Amino acid sequence: MAQPTLTAYCASKFGVRGFTEALRTEVLAARHPVKVTTVHPGGVKTGIASGNLADASARGVDLTASQRKRVDFYNQRLLRMQPSDAANIILDGVAAGSPRIRVGRDAKVLDYAVRRFPELYPRVVAGLDRRVFGA
Incomplete structure (x- = not known):
């Protein structure tokens, strides 16, 4: 899902999805004995939002109150699943040969x-973005 203020991040995620789906098609066409899986994670507590904020701050980027509020919101409300739980779901999906794991x-x-x-x-x-984070 595309999200406001995350244009570059979304472009890279969508690129990985397209690459993986094309690779899956190529593997199937060539009848290789390999399965290709695309993982679509929800909110996993990996520290990605805080890490990006810390990295930007370390590079001298002047962070806005809105950007800090967004990271706090993500950490408190959206990034909730433990990484170990996510890993188990992914491993189970790969073991089952699932082409897409949500x-x-x-x-x-x-x-x-x-x-x-x-x-x-x-x-x-x-x-929702306007309501939660303002204009």
Whole structure:
């Protein structure tokens, strides 16, 4: 799901997804005895948001109150699953040969919403972003 203020991050994530799906198709076409899995994680407590904030601060980036608020919100409300739980879901999915693994209920709900309502979800996300973080 595309998110405001995360343009570069989303581009890299979408690139990995496209690469992986193309690779899966190539492996199937060539009949290689290999399976390719795409992992779609939900909110996992990896420290990614805080790490990015600390890295930006260390590089001398002047962080706004809105950016700090966003990181706090992500850490408190969105990044909730323990990494070990996420790892178990991923390992189980790979062992089962799943082509797509959605890690967590939030990942499943977002995946469904994005696929079912591709024109609506950006407006909903933009509205929620404005409501939570301001203009």
